[in-house]
Amino acid sequence: MKAILCNEFGLPESLVLAEIPSPSPAKGQVLISVKACGVNFPDTLMIQGKYQIKPPMPFSPGGEISGIITAVGEGVDTFKVGDKVFALTGFGGFAEEAVAEVSRTLLMPDDMDFITASSVMYTYGTSYHALKNRANLQSGETLLVLGAAGGVGLAAVALGKIMGAKVIAAASSDEKLALCQEYGATELINYEKENLRERIKTITNDKGVDVIYDPVGGHFTEPAFRSIAWKGRYLVVGFATGSIANLPLNLALLKGASIVGVFWGAFSNKEREESMLNFQELLQWFGNGQLKTHVHAHYSLAQASEALNEIIHRKVMGKLIVIP
Structure with a gap:
């Protein structure tokens, strides 16, 4: 089978397309x-050796797949050959075939296509876990989403709307913000043109934001945290800028606020029943049309490095999909 291989840690250009035995x-x-x-x-962190998980070399990136089961291992009685499924693999997905643990595999709904199925688990799984399990977001609260047009950001915008929050989307261009508005944001902040803190003050009448969803990090973190409301929750989701901010912890004291880590991968492993319950709820919303994915572009296996570079340089709105 064909697969994209990471033979040594590095940037996407170091990946190679190779013919390897099927697993x-x-x-x-x-x-x-x-x-x-x-x-x-x-995926971009894993190939550079910067992620919490470091697979043995060589490995294929790609942790979120959809496809058709062609073989089952010993003791598997919940799936059969021919079943259409989507699964979390952690890595190995940039290939024509991949193995997945039964505990991290789900049957695809009849009305769901492979593209949609391959774009649900990471982004919507992360964002729903963040908003539901970590922030306990309530209807009527105010939610600020930084990096709101990216994969997890756009999912957070859509889920915030469904959960009854007033959603403020912050992104780096008017084009990105227009997409966020389509997904449910009622207030928009272009933080390349506008002062983040001043806009939040205006939007919230100086009350501040109840929940802040931050997959970006860097120099946006402190001004956003300074804009949090009393008993607010700051969700640390990731660091797309590549920089981890240092926060003065007295701000948390003065605001009675919480800094809450969001590590969805660990949650999906350690609390599998709760994670599967979340997916059941998400699939209901996809089924009735309340949720949808925004696919920015499709790539072949040979173009996988290009796709990863688009993510690294933050040029993506929604999801990118590799199609073997």
């Missing part, structure tokens, strides 16, 4: 013919 499913695993694979920010 075999072990006990409790299934083998999937990959029809689509979502491209996510952790």
Whole structure:
């Protein structure tokens, strides 16, 4: 089979397209013919050796796949050959075939296509876990989403609307903000042109924001945190700018605020029943049309490096998909 391989840590240009043997499913695993694979920010970190998980070399990036089961491992009785599924693999998805643990594999709804199925788990799984389990976002509260047009950001905007929040989207261009408005944001901040703190003060009548969703980090973190409301929750989701800010902790004291870490990958492993419950709720919303994915572009395996570079340089609105 064909696969994109990371033979040494580095930038996307160091990846190679190679012909390798097909994997075999072990006990409790299934083998999937990959029809689509979502491209996510952790993929860019993993190939550089900057992620919490460091797979053994060589490996294929790509942790979120959809496809058709072609073989099942020992003890697997919940899936059969021919089932259409989507799965979290962690890595291995930029390939024509990949193995997945049964515990991290779901049947695709009949009305869901492979592209949509490969773009649900990371972005919507992360954002729903953040807003529901970590922030306990309530209807009527105010939600600020930084990097709001990216994959997880746009998912947070859409979910915030469904959960009854007033959603403020902050992004780096008017084009990105227009997309956020389509997904449910009622207030927009272009933080390349506008003062983030002053706009938040105006929008909230100086009350501040109840929940801040931050997948960006860097120099936006402190002004955003200074704009948090009393008993607000600051969700630390990621660091797309590549910089981790240092916060004066007295701000948390003065605001009675919480700084809350969001590590969805660990949650999906450690609290699998709750994670699967979240997905059941998400699939209901996709089924009735309340949620949808925005796919920015499709790429072939040979173009996978280009897709990863688009993520690194923050040129993406919504999701990128690799189609083997």
